[in-house]
Amino acid sequence: NAGVTQTPKFQVLKTGQSMTLQCAQDMNHEYMSWYRQDPGMGLRLIHYSVGAGITDQGEVPNGYNVSRSTTEDFPLRLLSAAPSQTSVYFCASSRTSGRGGLDNEQFFGPGTRLTVL
Amino acid sequence: AQKVTQAQTEISVVEKEDVTLDCVYETRDTTYYLFWYKQPPSGELVFLIRRNSFDEQNEISGRYSWNFQKSTSSFNFTITASQVVDSAVYFCALSARSNYQLIWGAGTKLIIKP
Numbered sequence: 001n002a003g004v005t006q007t008p009k010f011q012v013l014k015t016g017q018s019m020t021l022q023c024a025q026d027m028n029h030e031y032m033s034w035y036r037q038d039p040g041m042g043l044r045l046i047h048y049s050v051g052a053g054i055t056d057q058g059e060v061p062n063g064y065n066v067s068r069s070t071t072e073d074f075p076l077r078l079l080s081a082a083p084s085q086t087s088v089y090f091c092a093s094s095r096t097s098g099r100g101g102l103d104n105e106q107f108f109g110p111g112t113r114l115t116v117l
Numbered sequence: 118a119q120k121v122t123q124a125q126t127e128i129s130v131v132e133k134e135d136v137t138l139d140c141v142y143e144t145r146d147t148t149y150y151l152f153w154y155k156q157p158p159s160g161e162l163v164f165l166i167r168r169n170s171f172d173e174q175n176e177i178s179g180r181y182s183w184n185f186q187k188s189t190s191s192f193n194f195t196i197t198a199s200q201v202v203d204s205a206v207y208f209c210a211l212s213a214r215s216n217y218q219l220i221w222g223a224g225t226k227l228i229i230k231p
Contacts, residue, residue, distance in 0.1 A: 035221075042222050099214065
């Protein structure tokens, strides 16, 4: 059981480049999400998904796209990287009870440290 | 709108002291879920506890205890007899039943000195 995996661990981009951060989970969780963590701040939700084919925006979605074609995978695409997107990115997954809200713990990947020059 | 406030940016104590980390939340939902996570220097996020809004029982797990008070919208975390290995950033987070978003506090950096 690998849990939540993220690739790459580190990435350096130039302004304007695009890239995809990969996230996969093998726990058959319905819910998956992407966060960014900046110094001195908590995690901020970028996008989330409650199941294959369903995605929605979080607090800070601008500049990012997601898709969820399978239960296992939830890639995050940076369309045109900007220095403001320099951050650590975490992917997470969890079960949902179906009653609404996140009522179970989230399992996190190890994070991707992204630097945009 | 939901909000989580962790007013203590950094706390430094000497080993074996007790320490309490504060968490104050805001939500209009009557059903919600509160969480604490730990982020050690290695960077991973470790789940500590989940509490439902309709369960105000306090919880103790070894040296860790949590005090949930709906009247003051607080969910405080106490470490008894702190150890150096407790040094980490601790986050409080909130999810309301009306949505699927987990809102995080800014975190409290806890430094335990030997």
